[in-house]
Amino acid sequence: MTDASTLQPFPGPENFRGNASTSAKRYRAFSFSRIYAITTNTVTELTRLKVFYVLLVFALVLIGSSIFMAQFSFQQEFQILKDVSLGAISIFTSLLAIVATARLLPQDMEDRTVYTILAKPVPRFEYVLGKIAGVLLLLAISTLVMAAAFVLVLYMREQAVVNAIARQMSGAPADQVADALRVVRSSAFNIDIVPGIIIIYLKACLLAALTLFVSTFATSNIFTIVVMAFIYFIGHLEATAREYWLQEHSSGLLARVFLAVVALLFPDLQAFNLMDDIVAGTAISLTLFAKTAALGVFYTVIYTLLAAFVFYGKEL
């Protein structure tokens, strides 16, 4: 038997208004907390991937193996150590960006996680944004780890050479010793390497966003990876195609159309390959760094937006 006092009154217009306003307060069209939840979930999911650990360990081994270049002079050793380590960071961040991102959407569809998430009031844009943010966070962590390992190895080698020289020149005048040590230190760490590493990271971000865009219309992650491998090489040729297209007018129509397609549709990945020259001693100006970084951010944003746009129309 039901007590009349426990019965709830049928909601009148006022009550309806009250409920509606409460639910409007609870649900927001754009929520950072929802994106944050998807981001952390993506990072957790990606760190469980064995491929991620293999890449990281391989990168660290490669950096560590550079120590054994003892047969060279210290300038040659530092040069090779920096080239190999920074090259490894560049390779592994790019690989990680492509491989990790390529599997995000297909895996979620295969596991049916995407249906569970999108059945809740989560807009697809937030889902895409959360996913890409997770990859970018993972890339940032791995770039930082690799960069830290590289700096540590370089510092240890520098200290070993400094100690050896200080021992050898123990009887020499102080200014000569100081000169010799200055040469060693200037051959080792160069502060311009830091913006160089940031540019490597931004290139990886661009590749991750582009991979996400490709994966929105791809049918499998293998397809995405293969397409991205082509895009990677074409992207490095884009500058050549662009210059040729803009300057050379004598080539045939077909060639010009092809060059135009390459120049317009692909990002200029050569613009992000500054590290070789930075290691060689070329100073990077603030203007150049800012413009290159802005181009990287621009591409990342555009490809993410396009990925979200295509994903909105995708039948799930």
Add this chain to the structure above:
Amino acid sequence: MMRGLVALAVLIVVGTVKLPVEHNLAALHRQEHFRGVEFNLDLREKIGQLGFIAALSGFRAIVADALFIQVYSAWENTEWGRMLLLFRHITTLQPRVLLFWDTAAWHMAWNASVAAMNDQKQPRLALRVKAQREYFALGKDFLERGIKNNPDRPELYEALARLYKEKYKDHERASEFYAKAADLPGAAPWDKRFSAYELSYCEGREREAYERLRSLYDEGEKERLPTLIKRLKFLEDKVGIRLEQRIPDKQK
């Protein structure tokens, strides 16, 4: 399908917007000595298909280092011709790395030239001398091309000055290149002094050399090194400087 076409259209629009931006950025890169390597058929023939692809993908430093390690083993086997070829590839790939230009020149002008001069298989001295001079020229060529690619850095000017001094015994040219190095930022503090020393060996330019050494001497105790004083004394006698204008003897 419709969304795909819209995305393609957006990409084309974005492409037209980014085209001038990328073009200007590439120009800025070149202006600031980035993107110094031109990827063409000549480079591909030199370093092979695989190396070319790796270099094109942004790993030309690693390709250059791999070739440099090959140089090391070629050196152990005294394969000078192979070393020359490898160094040409390396410096093409990494024109901004001074170390490669300098090492290439050193191997050619110092090691290969001595090996050519001591070549037991060649009984004729004239031919050994000819081979030695050719290796000097190869070393000089590496340094000159290195300077052309790095006109803003003093190290290769110094190396070329050393080569002129030690191998060609051309003190005038050595002085000229030490002076050029001294004018650049980051030059070694002794470049100016070395330029004056070399000039002091040049017949007919003793007065100029004296003035430069004297001005260095007048800069203070730090510049009053034994060699400088010795050369200055020599020039005072040679130029005929009056006794009251000469540096004091106690500095000897």
